[in-house]
Amino acid sequence: MRDKIVVGDSSCFGCPIACGKRNYIKFSENESYHMEGPEFETVGMLGSNCGISSWETLLKASKICDIYGFDTINAGACISMIMEAFETNRLTLEDTNGIQMNFGNDNALLQMLEKIGKREGMGDILAKGVAEAGKILGIEDLAIHSKGQSFPVYDPRGAKAMALTYATSPKGAHHMLATTFGAELSAILCEEAFMDLDAPIVRIGGKDVPISYCKDLENAIATVRRASPGTSTPDPGS
Numbered sequence: 001m002r003d004k005i006v007v008g009d010s011s012c013f014g015c016p017i018a019c020g021k022r023n024y025i026k027f028s029e030n031e032s033y034h035m036e037g038p039e040f041e042t043v044g045m046l047g048s049n050c051g052i053s054s055w056e057t058l059l060k061a062s063k064i065c066d067i068y069g070f071d072t073i074n075a076g077a078c079i080s081m082i083m084e085a086f087e088t089n090r091l092t093l094e095d096t097n098g099i100q101m102n103f104g105n106d107n108a109l110l111q112m113l114e115k116i117g118k119r120e121g122m123g124d125i126l127a128k129g130v131a132e133a134g135k136i137l138g139i140e141d142l143a144i145h146s147k148g149q150s151f152p153v154y155d156p157r158g159a160k161a162m163a164l165t166y167a168t169s170p171k172g173a174h175h176m177l178a179t180t181f182g183a184e185l186s187a188i189l190c191e192e193a194f195m196d197l198d199a200p201i202v203r204i205g206g207k208d209v210p211i212s213y214c215k216d217l218e219n220a221i222a223t224v225r226r227a228s229p230g231t232s233t234p235d236p237g238s
Contacts, residue, residue, distance in 0.1 A: 001021070004055050023035060025056055033059050033060075035066075037059075041072060041152055042065075045076025045077060050080045051103030060110055076150075081134060081142045081143055084103075087101075090142075131143050146172035147172030149171055152173065154181050159180065161181070165177060
């Protein structure tokens with residue numbers, strides 16, 4: 001990604017991590033995109049979940065979702081659901097408005113996103129969300145959700161505590177209500193890679209999002225805090 005489309009980093013004010021990516025891609029003399037993202041969830045749900053590996057397609061898909069104002073997680077879940085149904089012959093070309101909805105079909109992804117945004121044909125059904133669309137299309141068993149909310153990219157098979165979050169959250173499979181994956185990753189680092197760490201795990205990512213100790217990162221945070229009046233400087237070795 002950095003080699004192909006990234007032209008710079010972006011961050012919240014004062015943050016030394018700069019996890020955001022500013023991307024630029026030129027498709028033709030008359031078409032180019034300069035935007036932040038695609039985000040982690042967008043890459044996962046519209047990318048790998050749909051068998052798409054082209055950064056050009058992912059930027060276009062993200063742009064379509066931005067223009068029409070719908071969520072990339074649920075969009076990816078809906079489209080991958082009908083790709084699964086199409087490849088197992090539970091949906092036909094007639095059902096999908098003549099679009100070959102195979103996994104990895106870049107054009108099919110973009111065409112169906114446009115249909116969702118315009119509420120046309122199959123897109124009008126998918127715009128109702130993965131749970132309702134699954135019922136209408138008779139493929140409810142392929143609709144992966146909890147309480148109507150599509151599962152995000154934080155896979156509970158790896159981040160097991162997230163399964164409890166998805167099951168008990170009043171919003172269903174929402175990855176922002178109880179971010180247990182941070183604590184789980186820290187525990188894995190402590191258990192399996194402790195001897196390679198500079199120091200024990202510390203909570204520098206926020207109360208609910210601990211991350212592993214990193215000397216350079218701690219020093220960067222210390223520098224930011226020293227430059228900000230009224231803030232204390234942490235001990236880099238703690």
